[in-house]
Amino acid sequence: MKPTIYDVAREAGVSIATVSKVLNNNGRISDKTREKVGRVMEELNYQPSLVASALTSRRTGTIGLMIPDIANPFFAETARGIEDYAQQQGSDLIVCSTDRDDEKAARYTSLLLRKRVDGLIIASHTGKTDMIRRLLADQVPLVLFSAEIRSLESSSVTVDDYKGGYQATEYLLSLGHRKLGIISDNLPGSKLRAEGFLDALRDAGVPFDNPANITHTSATLENGRRAAAAMLGQPEELRPTAIFACNDLLAIGVLKEARSAGLSIPRDLSVVGFDNTVLAEICHPTLTSIAQPLREMTEQAMILLNESIDNPDSPRRKIMLMPELVIRHSTGPVPGIKPEERLL
Amino acid sequence: MKPTIYDVAREAGVSIATVSKVLNNNGRISDKTREKVGRVMEELNYQPSLVASALTSRRTGTIGLMIPDIANPFFAETARGIEDYAQQQGSDLIVCSTDRDDEKAARYTSLLLRKRVDGLIIASHTGKTDMIRRLLADQVPLVLFSAEIRSLESSSVTVDDYKGGYQATEYLLSLGHRKLGIISDNLPGSKLRAEGFLDALRDAGVPFDNPANITHTSATLENGRRAAAAMLGQPEELRPTAIFACNDLLAIGVLKEARSAGLSIPRDLSVVGFDNTVLAEICHPTLTSIAQPLREMTEQAMILLNESIDNPDSPRRKIMLMPELVIRHSTGPVPGIKPEERLL
DNA sequence: AAAATTAGGTTAAGCGCTTACCCTTTCCCT
DNA sequence: AGGGAAAGGGTAAGCGCTTAACCTAATTTT
Numbered sequence: 001m002k003p004t005i006y007d008v009a010r011e012a013g014v015s016i017a018t019v020s021k022v023l024n025n026n027g028r029i030s031d032k033t034r035e036k037v038g039r040v041m042e043e044l045n046y047q048p049s050l051v052a053s054a055l056t057s058r059r060t061g062t063i064g065l066m067i068p069d070i071a072n073p074f075f076a077e078t079a080r081g082i083e084d085y086a087q088q089q090g091s092d093l094i095v096c097s098t099d100r101d102d103e104k105a106a107r108y109t110s111l112l113l114r115k116r117v118d119g120l121i122i123a124s125h126t127g128k129t130d131m132i133r134r135l136l137a138d139q140v141p142l143v144l145f146s147a148e149i150r151s152l153e154s155s156s157v158t159v160d161d162y163k164g165g166y167q168a169t170e171y172l173l174s175l176g177h178r179k180l181g182i183i184s185d186n187l188p189g190s191k192l193r194a195e196g197f198l199d200a201l202r203d204a205g206v207p208f209d210n211p212a213n214i215t216h217t218s219a220t221l222e223n224g225r226r227a228a229a230a231m232l233g234q235p236e237e238l239r240p241t242a243i244f245a246c247n248d249l250l251a252i253g254v255l256k257e258a259r260s261a262g263l264s265i266p267r268d269l270s271v272v273g274f275d276n277t278v279l280a281e282i283c284h285p286t287l288t289s290i291a292q293p294l295r296e297m298t299e300q301a302m303i304l305l306n307e308s309i310d311n312p313d314s315p316r317r318k319i320m321l322m323p324e325l326v327i328r329h330s331t332g333p334v335p336g337i338k339p340e341e342r343l344l
Numbered sequence: 345m346k347p348t349i350y351d352v353a354r355e356a357g358v359s360i361a362t363v364s365k366v367l368n369n370n371g372r373i374s375d376k377t378r379e380k381v382g383r384v385m386e387e388l389n390y391q392p393s394l395v396a397s398a399l400t401s402r403r404t405g406t407i408g409l410m411i412p413d414i415a416n417p418f419f420a421e422t423a424r425g426i427e428d429y430a431q432q433q434g435s436d437l438i439v440c441s442t443d444r445d446d447e448k449a450a451r452y453t454s455l456l457l458r459k460r461v462d463g464l465i466i467a468s469h470t471g472k473t474d475m476i477r478r479l480l481a482d483q484v485p486l487v488l489f490s491a492e493i494r495s496l497e498s499s500s501v502t503v504d505d506y507k508g509g510y511q512a513t514e515y516l517l518s519l520g521h522r523k524l525g526i527i528s529d530n531l532p533g534s535k536l537r538a539e540g541f542l543d544a545l546r547d548a549g550v551p552f553d554n555p556a557n558i559t560h561t562s563a564t565l566e567n568g569r570r571a572a573a574a575m576l577g578q579p580e581e582l583r584p585t586a587i588f589a590c591n592d593l594l595a596i597g598v599l600k601e602a603r604s605a606g607l608s609i610p611r612d613l614s615v616v617g618f619d620n621t622v623l624a625e626i627c628h629p630t631l632t633s634i635a636q637p638l639r640e641m642t643e644q645a646m647i648l649l650n651e652s653i654d655n656p657d658s659p660r661r662k663i664m665l666m667p668e669l670v671i672r673h674s675t676g677p678v679p680g681i682k683p684e685e686r687l688l
Numbered sequence: 689a690a691a692a693t694t695a696g697g698t699t700a701a702g703c704g705c706t707t708a709c710c711c712t713t714t715c716c717c718t
Numbered sequence: 719a720g721g722g723a724a725a726g727g728g729t730a731a732g733c734g735c736t737t738a739a740c741c742t743a744a745t746t747t748t
Binding site (some may be wrong): 045047048049051052054055060062069070071072073076077079081082083087090092093094095096097104108111112113114115171213221252255256259278279281282283284293 | 377393427428
Binding site (some may be wrong): 004016019023054055160 | 702704705706707
């Protein structure tokens, strides 16, 4: 049997309260006792049960992370950031892949609540607000990650998606592109990215009048390919010379399709992705992408979560961080364009 | 305050033992009582505390997963497989990224033990056996994943690394390649892969006498590049026409380096990777790779772990699964080779 | 009809900690 | 020297469950 606090107390000739105090380093304990108890702990290889301690102290030291899929690089990187931060404060992470399935999310949420996790970071909501609304009402410490819900008063950490879309588009315009395409997915953030795209065009006075050059789909490589195939299959005068994809996977699909259509990148087509995952470095040519400042985002998320854990009715805060354009080799100027025709 | 089992018992007019029994669906309870209690639980939105129940039942329903880095696609996919299986049985996963740092691993392990996880899946050991040996001695249910330790009597699930290396090499030989290179990393499994490589050459009677064509390094894209640069920089007669890299990341480094050296793949160079991660589909050309049967592996790992949890002194088992060659576009015949010169 | 089962609960003792509160000593001040 | 404060530690009541043991009434067996 694993030794308990009673065993330690007995061996050290003190009460369990004393042991508990040296364990948690509080209360008044003389150096001598502290040392003796410490020694006994070593001898017995005592591992205090955090489940017992959680029962009394109401802190489990574990936080739940809800994401669509841990096998998706963007979320794996997110998880890593949060894990590192949690680890620093002695907590750890239960990872829950929901596949954006509301029922699965509900099951997981319930499990996490029964496990009495200290808090939740949710990066997988589907837009259905009722479950989150209920959690909030129940005072469950929680922060929304990477996608917020405007109608809800919840803490959140996001990147400025609108700005990201705007930025990507501005950049493509500056390279001389005038016929642009956009492939968006069906997530909340992507809507904003698309808005940014459209507004950037409008602000530059570049018309966007070909409905075939905007596609909504879900984020897979194959869908990216298909969407690109449709756009690139148009007659030359309609076909875009640059495509903004709302995430890296879609963008890489575009890259692949372009190549098999015999186009050279970036000469014949420029492509910008979003998220700046490892994939952007892996593919060929390497992908220009809008980076989410993941490390800062995860750090902020943990800060907000901690606030909320320490004081359940501390004010909720929404934090929005700036995206950053990372230029690689999938983008280039429109061939033959004269410098003065470039924007900016 | 969250309702407890006492609240439910009081409202339902029964004892807490009864509530516990309907909760766990054991003991003898009439349908009427069961229903009434169930109704009260709903009304109160009762969420039984699994931490309290863990304290008595000695089952936390959580398992610890130790991996080098959750942001590494191979381990993220592993985690997903284990998570899915765990979820089916109502458990969940604490993910620990150790960076293959023994001290970090020790800290995490201790945390997991104090949290009284039901068992450990370890995919991150560094070859230092003492910590694992101690865990085993302490009867901690555990299974080694993806790399075993021959000297230890521990359950494990691995792919046949030797066979994988052999298979990759056989395939390259069958394409007519005779000057091969290998880039290995410093992990236990990779040694076996390299052995398989060398034995395949020996068995085919193909000499491997150029020490410059074997490199050991750690698994990063950049290291793959560097290693490839060294090999490809040799005079034509020494330079390999095919390279086997012991994991996908290294292989992709090779792809990149080859391209910037102006080589065309697979015409001028064939490349085989290992692990068959998503990256193999992302890169260009897509990567021929030795696949680990991840889904079966994670399933087996969970089966072994469960056995060990249910009966701590059930016999340990080592399971080795077969790798599979997945042919994509990074490999091809040596140019100009006649069919009869090919090995089969 | 008496004895033996069975169904359906209840009682109470933990599980291994934390913590408010209390009790001695010892020390310091005046 | 006497009194108060501080230092060091102990007591005991939970935290919210599970489960062995037990009890009573109803049902079955012979």
